[in-house]
Amino acid sequence: MERRTLENICKGINVWTDWQANYKKFVPEFIKEAASGSHWENWNQDVFHEFFIKSSDQCVSSLKQGYFTNKEKEAIKTHWDEIAPLLQKIAQEQYNPQYEVYNELKTQIREYTNFDRRAATNRLIAGLQPQLLCTIVNQHKLWELYALLTKHVAEPEIEWKPTWFENSYQMQQLFKKALQTDDGYQIITYPWQVYEEHDFTHSNKAPNNDMSEDKIAEISALLKYKKQIILQGPPGTGKTRLAKEIAQMLTDANSTSGLTKEIITANCQNQTSIPTAKTKLNFRILGVNGNGVRVENSEGKEYTAPYNDIVNMYEQKAWEKEGVIINGANSYSAAVAKFLYGKLNATTTSENTKDCKIIQFHPSYSYEDFVRGLVAKPDPDDKGIVYNAENKILAQIAEEAYQNFALNQSTSQPTAEVNISHFQLFIDDIKEQIAESKEQKLSLTDQVYLFEPDDKKFKYKGDNWIAHKNGLNMKYSELEKIIASGVKERSQIKNIPDLQELTKQHSSYFIRIVDMYYEYLKKHPLPSQTEVVETKLKNYVLIIDEINRANLSSVLGELIYGLEYRNKPVNSMYAIDGDKQLVLPPNFYIIGTMNTADRSVGHIDYAIRRRFAFVDVLPEALEEDEEIYFNTAGFTKVAALFNSNNVSPEFEAKDVQVGHSYFIVKKQDAPSIEERDELFRLKMTYEVVPILLEYVKDGILNGTVAQMDVKNYIISLKQ
Structure with missing residues (x-):
């Protein structure tokens, strides 16, 4: 097959003039502002918005090739004094690649981002050097274009290099030569258009495998909609790592953003140099005392920045505004607040949290290993072995997610929170009564009593019970729901949503404790003013590595229904405290990984496949970085x-x-x-x-x- 020249291919391109015009409008202004080295507040704000704020249709690469999050944009503003000199160096050199400075800027920005925003960073650098770098800022897509050109185009071969910067430079020079021009502004659309539009005979571009930050955000959005996804691909494509990144993106939202005295203290214990809020001088944190953070100014004088002032400056982002820092005292608090904002909003890489669990399936994995099963334990009465049903990892994390969801959704949430602040004192009082009694129990009726309280429940049983001779669990969380509902009659308990079946069946015992609670309130009334704290809805994620290595139909059992009908109870084959129900709430997510090259593992049947979304994670050429x-x-x-x-x-x-x-x-x-x-x-x-x-x-x-x-x-x- 005869190879065509790149020049010949480009002649058939109908230039995207709108993109080209937008590029010519903003890029020269971007270079001008960056070359000045001025603070971002002093930039032309239209230009600043185009390159640092805009999240779509940006002039350098308008095809969704990665953008910073709002949180990361704020962190970049906060650390502008560290970024601006690097932007200035690049902007002031328009004819020679600045590979060392490119990498410095990339490393600096990486400190403020949750993920390696390669495409977003590449876009900034490409915008500063239009004569040198091309507009395909996604490394994988640039490699695809390189592979297509070397295979189908009659041009001198270009050697693929370790970094995007080197490859982008080579590609830009290749197109300049083909189009016989030294003007980078004239060719900015051609690399993309050749990649997107040209039909290379007998060639199929690889499926869309863009695992850039935008793709990760897209997969996260898919997971929020579908609730369970499977990342599938051949061995060695980073499926498990990607699953962890998506899980982190979801669970990062669980953290609170407020600044407290405890957070300030934890981050200001050690001596460290910090920039001032507005000037280019430095202060020094010396530690903390009972009133605030000890700060030393550039002249060696010490001042204590009060905790309340630091919080106030933090919430206002005083270092970004005019007229907020009105005296010398404020400047110390603002400097500490600015330091904390940058530190707390930097990337977190914790792989395991209480909201995220990871397991790996194997061929012998069963329902009893994954959902709920019988566990043999010594009889507490020394009468041999007893078999009790216990929740396994899926049911455990699902129950925790459900408790959070139920509290968040409760229409009586304020009442619940006000009462629960007093509720623990009531529970402690009951525990004391049990501990002080001769028989270590508290009667509910003539024959039924409480015993063995712990952090989550009372045990209760009757002397004449044949079944459940070791007692049943009366969970504090169930009592909280009854109190939150305002119900005070046993007959009304069955109408309360989200209660376990055991609670409804044994409502006569539960209502006794509720009655005791209201009696306790008469003797220990609630404060007249209590702050209402809303329960924040959290995301919970379970990662199942090698999900297709187990027999999914057998492992999931009745939960195949629960996957599709979230928040609807399904009955397990095993009961805990007489309750068989399991619920998968809408804030519980499952991410599976699957090796598509392994044909020896179990087939995923259509009933299960229909309940999952499948995402391809395929091989891609990477670029070298600092790691x-x-x-x-x-x-x-x-x-x-x-x-x-x-x-x-x-x-x-x-x-x-x-x-x-x-x-x-x-x-x-x-x-x-x-x-x-x-x-x-x-x-x-x-x-x-x-x-x-x-x-x-x-x-x-x-x-x-x-x-x-x-x-x-x-x-x-x-x-």
Whole structure:
């Protein structure tokens, strides 16, 4: 097949003039403002909005290639004094790439973002150097264009480099040469339009596998809608890591944003230098005392910034406004507030939280391991072994999510919160009565009594009970719901929504405790004014790694119904305290990961498949950064195997291609280039090649590559 020239392809492009005009309007002004080194407040605000605030249709790359979140935008403003000098250096040099400064800016911005906003950062840099860098700011899409051009276009080959900056520079110069111009403004749409519009004969671009920040946000939105998703792809594509990032995005919203004395104290214990709120001088935090934070100014004089003043400055973002910092005392509080704002809004990378759990399925995993099952324990009366039903990981996190959801949704929420602030004192009083009684119990009726209270429940039973001889649980959370509802009659308890069946069945016992509570209130009345604190709705996430390795129909059981009909009770085959009901609330999310190359694992039937959304997570060329090296040459050679000529018709290339994680070496593991190259060799020889040879053995790969038998080609990859 005859190769066309890039010049010939570009002649068939109908330039996107609106984008080009917008680019020519804003980019020169952006360069001018950045080159001045001035504070963002002194910029032309239309220009600042275009590059730092706008979240769609931005002039450098209008095709949704990654944007900063609102929280991250505020952090960038807060740390402007650290970012502005780097923007200035780049803007003042329009003819030579500034690779070191690019990386400095990227590293600096990374400190203020929840994820590596590569595309958003690349956009800023590309906008500052239009003559040098192209407008495809997404690394994966740039690599796709590179692969298509090297395969189908008759141009001198360009070598794929480790970073987006180098590859973007090469691509821009390639298009300049093809279009015979030195004016970057004239060609800004061409790389994108060639990628998007040109029909490369017999070539299919890879499925959309953009795992940039916008794609992660899109998957998060899908998860919020569907409630459960499965990330599917071949081995080594980062499915589990992506699941953790999505879970973090959801659970990050659970944290509170208010500043308290405790938070201030925890973050200001150690001596540290901080910038002032408005000037370029520095203060120094010396520690804390009973009144506030001890601050030393540039002249060595000490002042205490009061806690209340710091909170006030923090809430107002006083360092961004005129007229708020009106005296010297305010400046100390504002400086501390600015420091705390930047620190608290920086990225958090905690992998495990109480709101997020992760498990891995295996072929012998069962319903009793995952949802609810019988557990053998020694009889407390020393009469052998007893078998009690217990909630497992799914039911545990679902119950916690449901308790949060029920409190948040309660129409009597203010009453519940006011009473519950007093409720714990009442529970403590009951505990004391039980502890002080000779028999360590408190009677509810002539034959039924409370005993063995703990942090979550009372136990109760009757002397003549044959069933439940070890007692049942009277949960404090159930008592709270009854009190919150305002119900004071036993017959009305059955009408309260969201109560467990056991509570309704044994309402005569529960109402006795409720009566005791109101008697307690008569002796210990509530304060006349009590602050009402609303229960915040939280997100809870369960990650199931290798979800298709277990028999899902068997493991999920009746919860297949609960996945679709959220907040509707389903009956388990096991009862806890006489209650069989399980509920999956709408604030509970499930993320599964699935290896599409593993045909030995269980099939997901259509009933379950219908209840999940499936997201492809496929191999992509990465760029080196401050944390990793990427074996680009090795990745490209292996990727050449996965096409319609070499992959068996029984498989799709996207389901079996070896993922990018096999080509990554962490910089902390390779202090020198020699050690990096040796790790590249070891991973290729002992991780990648064995998988590929197994593919040949299983009939997945066949044919010839680069005029070599596929098996010999694979063996040649050993370095």
